[in-house]
Amino acid sequence: MGYSEHILVTGGSGRLGRSVVAGLLAAGHRVTSIDQHLPEAPEPGANYLAVDLMDTEKTFEAFVSVRPEAVISLAAIAVPFSAPEPVILKTNATIAHNVTAAALAAGCRRIVLASSPTVIGYGAPAGWLPDSFPITEDTIPRPWNAYGLSKLVAEQVAAMFAAEYGETARFASFRPCYVIAPEEWQGAPTQQGHTVTERLEDPQLAAPSLFNYVDARDVTDFLLLLLVKMDSIQNGSTFFVGAADALATRPLSELLPHYVPGSETLAAGLTGAAPAFSIERARTVLGWEPKRSWRTELVNQPKPVLSH
Numbered sequence: 001m002g003y004s005e006h007i008l009v010t011g012g013s014g015r016l017g018r019s020v021v022a023g024l025l026a027a028g029h030r031v032t033s034i035d036q037h038l039p040e041a042p043e044p045g046a047n048y049l050a051v052d053l054m055d056t057e058k059t060f061e062a063f064v065s066v067r068p069e070a071v072i073s074l075a076a077i078a079v080p081f082s083a084p085e086p087v088i089l090k091t092n093a094t095i096a097h098n099v100t101a102a103a104l105a106a107g108c109r110r111i112v113l114a115s116s117p118t119v120i121g122y123g124a125p126a127g128w129l130p131d132s133f134p135i136t137e138d139t140i141p142r143p144w145n146a147y148g149l150s151k152l153v154a155e156q157v158a159a160m161f162a163a164e165y166g167e168t169a170r171f172a173s174f175r176p177c178y179v180i181a182p183e184e185w186q187g188a189p190t191q192q193g194h195t196v197t198e199r200l201e202d203p204q205l206a207a208p209s210l211f212n213y214v215d216a217r218d219v220t221d222f223l224l225l226l227l228v229k230m231d232s233i234q235n236g237s238t239f240f241v242g243a244a245d246a247l248a249t250r251p252l253s254e255l256l257p258h259y260v261p262g263s264e265t266l267a268a269g270l271t272g273a274a275p276a277f278s279i280e281r282a283r284t285v286l287g288w289e290p291k292r293s294w295r296t297e298l299v300n301q302p303k304p305v306l307s308h
Helices: 016-026 055-064 085-105 146-168 182-186 196-201 203-209 216-232 252-259 279-284
Strands: 007-008 032-034 047-050 070-073 110-114 170-176 237-241
Touching: 007 016, 007 055, 007 085, 016 032, 032 055, 047 055, 055 085, 070 085, 070 216, 085 110, 085 146, 110 146, 110 216, 146 170, 170 216, 182 237, 196 203, 203 252, 216 237, 216 279, 237 279
Parallel strands: 007 032, 007 070, 032 047, 070 110, 110 170, 170 237
Antiparallel strands: none
């Protein structure tokens, strides 16, 4: 980036957070990670603080004590239905608000909040179809569970503070696809407990997320670029951050109709390796391009699939 600044990451001990902290350090920045728990393998050079971000007073104290120049907030209950629905909603919404308010109180004027593709509402038990594929940031969100709703609230928190602060502070949110950490390309289990190879060989495993994914290091590259360009983009912007292809060995035009009833016509254009989620906004607004794919990173490639 050509210069160093102090960046605070919440949730720096998590799956995505570990890669983000490492990537920011590698880019020459000073990094403070605030999480409920300290990491088992801390990154040399990072400053770690254990703070309950649900505690408003302690969150403000921590942020004011370190006074970051930019904040990337990843902290949240990260898996749908991994806690009671009211707990997920309250926790994630409260953390988004506490972190943003504390950052502003500490004098920080660039704040990025992590959202999720689940805000779109795919997989709803009552049925779901988008207006079109690929899904973009203009696709109407229709979350059907507390996790998706809590992430939509995080986006609205960014938009709310943007409305309050105008151009005196800059806010953005991003929707990272199914995050693959570097060790998972080597065979470590992914967030759902399966390996990447298993998800590729059995489409039923990746179908609930519409075959989306992204390398954690590509997310870090996106965030580095976003922080540089926040002053020149629309305040409160939201971005999908995903791989340039789908986590599938067959075109989604063939696969999606099996798992999303009624999607045959809508998915017809998703030929080749095209993903269900568009990253054109990140490409055109920021000039970001993902560098990694399962085709380039995965050690144990899936067995060839015969044409049907």
